[in-house]
Amino acid sequence: MRLLLYNIRYATGTGAAFHLPVPGAGYLRSNPRVLEGITRFIKAEDPDIVGLVEIDTGSIRTGGVNQAEVIAKSLGHYSTYQCKYGTNSLNSLVPIVNKQANAFLAAPRVHGERFHYFDTGIKRLIIELELDNLCVFLVHLSLKFRHRHAQLRHLFELVKRSQKPVIVAGDFNTFWGEHEMALFMEAAGLKSANLEKLPSYPARRPRMELDFILHTHGIEIEGFAVRDVTLSDHRPLVCDFHVTGTARTPRVRRAVLTSSGSDQEPGGPRPGTGRRKK
Numbered sequence: 001m002r003l004l005l006y007n008i009r010y011a012t013g014t015g016a017a018f019h020l021p022v023p024g025a026g027y028l029r030s031n032p033r034v035l036e037g038i039t040r041f042i043k044a045e046d047p048d049i050v051g052l053v054e055i056d057t058g059s060i061r062t063g064g065v066n067q068a069e070v071i072a073k074s075l076g077h078y079s080t081y082q083c084k085y086g087t088n089s090l091n092s093l094v095p096i097v098n099k100q101a102n103a104f105l106a107a108p109r110v111h112g113e114r115f116h117y118f119d120t121g122i123k124r125l126i127i128e129l130e131l132d133n134l135c136v137f138l139v140h141l142s143l144k145f146r147h148r149h150a151q152l153r154h155l156f157e158l159v160k161r162s163q164k165p166v167i168v169a170g171d172f173n174t175f176w177g178e179h180e181m182a183l184f185m186e187a188a189g190l191k192s193a194n195l196e197k198l199p200s201y202p203a204r205r206p207r208m209e210l211d212f213i214l215h216t217h218g219i220e221i222e223g224f225a226v227r228d229v230t231l232s233d234h235r236p237l238v239c240d241f242h243v244t245g246t247a248r249t250p251r252v253r254r255a256v257l258t259s260s261g262s263d264q265e266p267g268g269p270r271p272g273t274g275r276r277k278k
Contacts, residue, residue, distance in 0.1 A: 001048045001049065001108070001240070001241055001242060001243075002045065002046065002047045002048050002049070002238065002239070002240050002241075003047060003048070003049045003050075003051065003136070003167065003169065003213060003238075003239045003240075003241065004042060004045055004047035004049070004050045004051070004236060004237070004238050004239075005050075005051045005053075005169045005170065005211060005213055005236065005237040005238075005239075006038070006042070006050070006051070006052055006053070006232070006234070006236035006237070007052075007053040007054050007140075007171045007211065007232060007233075007234035008038050008052060008053070008054055008055060008067070008231070008232045008234075009054050009232045009233050009234070010027070010030055010054050010055065010056045010061065010062075010067070010100065011030050011031060011032075011034045011035040011038060011055075011056070011062075011067055011231075011232075012026045012027055012029065012030055012031060012034070012061075013026060013031045013034045013231070013232075014203060014204070014230060014231070014232065014233055028061060028096070029061060030056060030061050030062045030065075030067075032065075034231055034232075035062075035065075035067060035070065035071075037231050038071070038231050038232070039070065039071050039074050041227075041229055041231065041236070042071060042074075042075065042236075043074055043075055045227075045236075045238055047075075047107075047238070048106065048107045048108055049104065049105070049106045049107070049108070049129070049131075049136060050071070050075070050077065050103075050104065050105035050106070051102075051103075051104060051136070051138045051169045051170065052067075052068060052071070052081075052102060052103040052104075052105065053102050053138070053140050053170060053171045053234075054100065054102070054140070054171075054232075055067045055068050055081065055100075055101050055102065055103050056096075056099050056100065056101070057081055057083075057099045057100075057101045057103075058099055059095065059096040059098075059099035059100075060095060060096060061096050061099075068081045068101070068103040068105070071105060072105045075105060075107070076107070077105040077106055077107050078105065078106050078107075078110050079103060079104065079105045079106075080103065080104050080110075080113045080127065080129070081101045081102065081103035081104070081127075082101055082102070082115050082125055082127065083098060083099070083100065083101050083125070084100060084101055084102050084123050084124065084125040084140055085097070085098075085100070085122060085123065085124060085125070086117045086124040086125065087117070089122075089124070091122070101125075102125055102127060102138055102140055102170075103127075103138075104127055104129045104136070104138055106129060106131070108131050108132065109131065109132055110129065110130070110131060111130040111131065111132070112130050113127060113128060113129050113130070114127075114128040114130075115127060115128075116128060116154075116158060118142075118150070118151045118154050119150075119154065120142070120147050120150045120151065121141070121142035121144070121147035121148075121150070121151055122142065123140045123141070123142060125139075125140070126138070126139050126154075126155065126158065128158065130164070133164060133165070133243045134164055134165055134166075134167065134219075134243055135162045135164045135165070135166050135167075136166070136167045136168075136169065137155070137158060137159070137166065137167070137168045137169070137170075138169055138170050139151075139155065139168065139169075139170035139171075139172070140170055140171045140173075141170070141171070141172045141173050141174075142173065143173050145180075148172070148173065148174070148180075152181065152184040153184075155168065155184070155188075156184055156187055156188050159188040159189075159190065159216070160188065164218075165215070165216050165217070165218030165219045165243055165244075165245055166190075166215070166216045166219075167213060167214065167215050167216075167219065167241075168188075168190060168212070168213075168214040168215075169212065169213045169214070169237075170211070170212065171210055171211050171234065172210060172211070172212050173210055174209065174210060174212075175208060175210070177197070177208070177209050178192060178197060178209060178212070181212075185214065188216070189216050189217060190214040190215065190216055191214065191215060191216075192212060192213070192214055193213040193214070193215060193221045193224045193237075193239045193241070194209065194212065194213065194224055194226070194237070195224070197209055198225075198226040199226070200226050200234055200235040200236075200237060201233065201234050201235070202233050202234075203229070203230045203231075203232060203233055203234055203235045204230050206226070206235060210234065211234055211235075211237055212237075213237055213239045215241070217245070218243060218244055218245030219241050219242075219243055219244065220241060220242055220243075220244050221239065221240070221241050222240040222241055222242060223238075223239070223240040224237070224238070224239050224240070225237070225238045226238075
């Protein structure tokens with residue numbers, strides 16, 4: 001199977017023009033040509049699962065275009081997405097911001113998805129995608145170290161509860177690299193697919209390893225690459241793997257403390273949530 005992880009920065013593009021007329025102004029305008037380029041790239045990679053961070057699900061920035069559904073339609077994939085700030089966040093009332101989301105696209109049979117929420121930080125969404133013999137979590141962690149540490153404790157609890165092999169993927173904002181997550185990874189029994197610690201940010205001249213694909217026992221990595229693509233400020237990660245086990249017995253270690261958080265179980269349609277079947 002192939003997993004592709006990509007922080008697309010709402011398809012707003014990169015370069016000097018992004019900061020005109022004022023720094024960060026590019027966040028207010030999406031570029032259809034950038035979205036087309038991202039869609040072509042993803043389709044050419046032919047992934048089974050796509051984890052998208054920083055997508056727009058239909059704000060005035062994109063003219064109402066749901067970027068997750070556009071890419072999913074091109075691939076013929078199932079899709080699920082949700083606003084990343086939590087159901088009770090004031091950000092859910094702010095135009096543009098309330099359409100900023102993360103998404104999964106998947107070709108294999110999907111048994112269901114769950115939306116979990118960290119109890120600290122601004123970006124709180126965790127998407128759990130359950131397949132036949134695998135669970136995949138997608139995250140976008142806080143920019144603040146203290147909040148990231150608390151979020152990792154909650155993520156540990158979710159990984160520990162899974163009875164299937166697990167992949168955890170996303171933008172971890174680990175400005176100090178993988179060693180910032182060493183305790184979490186050891187406690188959860190996770191290993192990085194990026195054995196060479198290849199950087200993914202910033203895209204034009206990568207210096208930092210912010211994006212990760214982590215996996216538990218029962219998953220064998222066949223290949224890993226950070227693609228030289230500069231359509232966003234992050235480079236995409238591509239991981240080929242196969243599942244060698246269908247069940248796992250979570251091991252509880254004392255290295256990570258428990259943390260509370262809120263979960264949202266699968267159910268009827270929710271604001272900001274979409275699905276598309278192949």
